[in-house]
Amino acid sequence: MRPSRQPPFWLLFGAGGMLSALIGAMLVFITGLAGPLGLFGAASPIAYENLLRFARHPLGALFILAVIALFLWHAAHRIYHTLHDLGIHLTAPWWLGCYGSAAIGSALAAVVLLRL
Amino acid sequence: MARRQPYVRSMDGWWKPNPFFRKYMARELTAFFVALYALLLLAGLVALGRGPESYAAWLETLRSGWSIALHVVLLLAFLYHTWSWFQIMPKTMPPVVVAGQRLAARTITTLGVAAAVGASMLVLAIAWGLAR
Numbered sequence: 001m002r003p004s005r006q007p008p009f010w011l012l013f014g015a016g017g018m019l020s021a022l023i024g025a026m027l028v029f030i031t032g033l034a035g036p037l038g039l040f041g042a043a044s045p046i047a048y049e050n051l052l053r054f055a056r057h058p059l060g061a062l063f064i065l066a067v068i069a070l071f072l073w074h075a076a077h078r079i080y081h082t083l084h085d086l087g088i089h090l091t092a093p094w095w096l097g098c099y100g101s102a103a104i105g106s107a108l109a110a111v112v113l114l115r116l
Numbered sequence: 117m118a119r120r121q122p123y124v125r126s127m128d129g130w131w132k133p134n135p136f137f138r139k140y141m142a143r144e145l146t147a148f149f150v151a152l153y154a155l156l157l158l159a160g161l162v163a164l165g166r167g168p169e170s171y172a173a174w175l176e177t178l179r180s181g182w183s184i185a186l187h188v189v190l191l192l193a194f195l196y197h198t199w200s201w202f203q204i205m206p207k208t209m210p211p212v213v214v215a216g217q218r219l220a221a222r223t224i225t226t227l228g229v230a231a232a233v234g235a236s237m238l239v240l241a242i243a244w245g246l247a248r
Binding site: 014016017018020021022023024025026027028029030031032033035036037039043044045046047048050052053054055064067068070071072074075076078079081082085086087105108109112113115116 | 179
């Protein structure tokens with residue numbers, strides 16, 4: 001059997017799928033519902049100073065990058081293969097659109113985190 | 117010579133009649149919500165990097181009714197993703213043998229969901245603790 005041409009993408013898909021399955025729902029709850037609705041009281045984890053402090057810490061930055069990048073790669077890989085199942089002939093532009101946007105999004109997140 | 121017009125069967129909704137493939141499509145659809153959420157986080161991060169005013173405006177957007185409604189939908193999609201991810205995990209991971217017996221699919225799914233609950237509680241505790 002010939003080895004797959006795209007093992008890294010498959011790995012990123014798996015890692016992102018696992019991370020989002022483990023904590024995705026809780027992250028949505030914290031950043032999109034509890035935080036904005038003020039359920040944490042005055043000391044919200046998504047308040048400017050708190051989030052900035054978290055994002056400037058190396059571990060915090062790594063966590064944020066892992067979440068954004070792996071979620072993007074997971075989604076890109078899954079969407080790309082689902083397009084095929086929907087009857088779309090997967091030409092180079094589709095590949096570039098899916099994996100390219102994941103790459104650009106990851107790079108943007110890394111650059112912003114490094115410049116904070 | 118007449119141009120060949122081979123018959124190509126339409127793929128529209130091929131997955132609809134079969135509950136197995138309907139579940140498959142529902143599972144695959146969660147990827148759109150995962151991508152959307154990652155982009156929302158990225159937008160928030162960019163706002164954070166631009167300074168307090170920019171970030172305050174982003175928080176205001178997050179407080180809008182549209183954003184809250186969207187995040188409720190995202191939450192449901194992520195919960196379904198968690199469930200379906202561990203539902204198919206017995207098939208996507210290599211078999212685990214414990215004490216000479218292959219680990220049952222039910223057990224793997226239960227352990228996965230339990231791990232998700234544990235990890236989520238840890239994330240909540242850290243988020244809570246960081247803000248004190």
